[in-house]
Amino acid sequence: MSGWPGRPRRPRPVRVPRLVRSLAVRLLSVAVLIAGLLAAPSAYAASGPATLQFPPGFLWGVSTSGFQSEGYFPDSNWTRYADRRANGVTDPYGNSVDFRHRYPSDLKLAKGLGVNVFRTSIEWARVEPRKGYRDPKALAYYDDLIRRIKANGMRPMLTLDHWVYPGWVADQGAWDNPRTQDDWLRNARFVVDRYKDQGVIWITFNEASAYIYKELTTRPMDLGQMLEMRDALLKTHRAAYDMIHKVDPGAPVSSNVAYGTAINGIFDAALFNDAADKLDFIGIDYYYGANLQNFTAVYAITGEFWKIDPEPEGLYYVLKNYQRRLPHLPVYVVESGMPTDDGKPRKDGYTRSDHLRDHIYWIQRAMADGVKMMGYNYWSLTDNYEWGSYRPRFGLYTVDALTDPTLERRPTDAVPTYRSIIANRGVRSGYVPVRKPGWCSIEDPVATCLGTTPTPPAAYRAPA
Template identity: 60%
Template sequence: MRRSTVLGAVLALLAGVVTSVEARAQTDDGFLWGVATSGYQSEGGAPDSNWRRYEQAHTSSIKDPYADAVDFRHRYAEDIANAKAMGVRVFRFGVEWARIEPTKGVLDQEELAYYDDVVDHVVDAGMRPMITLDHWVYPGWVADQGGWDADATVDDWLANARRVVDRYKGRNAIWITVNEPTVYVQNEIGNGGIEAWQAPWMLSRLVTVHRRAYDLIHRLDPGTMVSSNTAYLPAGVQAGFDATFVDRVRDKLDFLGLDYYYGASLDNLSAVHGAGGEFWRIDPQPDGLYYAMRYYARKFPTLPIYVVENGMPTDNGLPRPDGYTRSDHLRDHVYWLQRAKADGIDVIGYNYWSITDNYEWGSYRPRFGLYTVDALADPALTRRPTDAVATYRSLIADHGVPNGYLPVGPPAVCSVVDGLDSCLFPARYPGPLAPLA
């Protein structure tokens, strides 16, 4: 290597260390308990976008009309206040590109003012905004130019990112660039946004915008934390999915954003119901969260882990036939977070998905909300607390479950969440717990 190349490499390494230290300093005030939502799924009043077009065209994933979602666009103050009352410290939401730039180069000032007020409400409530720049939705004019198959989309996306970051810098935000990139690509294929053979090009462009956005955000908003959350798939297949995105941006992550919903084991193969969208038929496997975190702690030992999404759907809000409640689900997953921390895994935050029920990408039937909302039958869109609201408030106040707690859902028989590793080397159970403080 030439001397200039060596010097450049050293300076880049030092810059990365400084960025990592600054970002990690943001978590020194304790564990980050959070709730999550997203723009299109909750806001209502949907502008022209790829997903609005999918819904209107009744593509294969659409089962229910969008209607007005749960109208977060006009009820955000209530949802943010409900989060504050639980003691939540992070409120995740999306700033929808399609809403603020409905026509290329033309900004909607009213919608920008709406997001200004959302950020103000979150900050005034003593919470940190976790802002998602891309939660699978882009403007209709981007779709018209070819969506993610067009090179122009990269520059357009980054121009929007710069606009949003510059507007909300200095607000102690945590930034998510692209939500679940590999699932994003799968959804675009399933709904006709791209053809399957175009997937490598879309993934490459998502890698490009993340890498460039990471540098952009750290220039505009120094000391913040930046990541892209990944959906964890069980049975040892995650390494293959990581190769398409996470491995290609490893040096541009301040934490590993993990979304965990279901596992697999010799006594639990119910995850197959997810292929048909019947997520409420999947039997939760809380111990799988431990193995998913252990997988990434071993793969990226210097990266802290933030569970950006975790939740349990019910069938239109009905009780599960097995009697397992949302409170059981919350306590059991928090137990495994505490087990992971006791075993030295650097877990810094947890978001419950989601603060309210919402439009689950074509259907209102899966109900994930801490507050349930009957979007199709209740014109008032009333937020009704589930049993888990009080449970989450208690977990946050007490820094987790108490010593001696045993999960309602016991560990699986030969979990294969991380392939044979999770089966052959299971976590000690019961085992020590560490408070999430």
């Protein structure tokens, strides 16, 4: 966008050449690693039980988002990106997995897992498709959705912004325009006021760093616009935190941070670093890590997430490190999961069940070493539209969105596994992870490169 009414045009900053950006990222990654080797304290305690059972009342959940799963979506930045096949968009959106009409049965599937939290987003584009007009049908849908979440014994975790905004916001300049901050807060206050006093856990912005990156690559934006968006998200989150506590006193509020391995410092700078005083819990999304034996996390750049070799033990270090930074706050894994390539088994035999158990094991190790865990959400209940493609399959229930007109929900092997983990409050005592820890983890170089890693289980079993 070149400008908007009432604001003078400004010169566009010069775009940074791709090669320069690539070299800068590589140099920063090396710097982060060296800094970690020199300064990072050990993540491991020398004593304590190997694992600790999850406490009664622990929050077990599943995560999803409105745009990615609802279908029948109104005009928005992301329907436009999908229509014009923006950078990274390979599949048409269609109607995704039609959560908009299938939510009663999907909530039954979630209830059958034994979860007590259901996370989704209240989509601004659906609630206010035209500025100043709130769609009564959309409100009736969200009213019933939240009523049914609670009726199925689950607590709503509601995200106010999961990277999607109305088309009219895009037309006024999106986050380039300071008016968007006021419009966003006006809508947020309406939503919070409507669903206050219902035990909601509020998320303001989902993964601010990834939000900015997606806008940078699909919109696209230049460096100046990216920095403007970063400042706008930070200011808006801080204002939203205060507003929510006034409108819905006692409701916990956070903004979940995406963990980003070697460049995690950049990810944290998007919002987390300057919003630590406006968080009621540390929300972490963990999908992959890296170590000197495993640099496959680079496939996240290309969107080929199924090619990444998981690093379950990295979650332990991530939890410990964030807890050390904010020791007064509890920690919630807001998203964690494993993609497969269009639903096909991984070539190494590592299953969704293996992945789930291994990550839960390392969370239990972190709890045993002092991390104050509040909750864990699996991403996601069903497969959905992964920001331009249906190929990455994250669902506990798989759905062939492009080829199956019935959109049948078919359980994966992780459904009984998650049900068992919840019922037994963790993996069994003596569980041996399938995935053996790698050497010299980016998540904590001192602990893993210099010989202060934990005593591992006696043996690691190979995938079946």
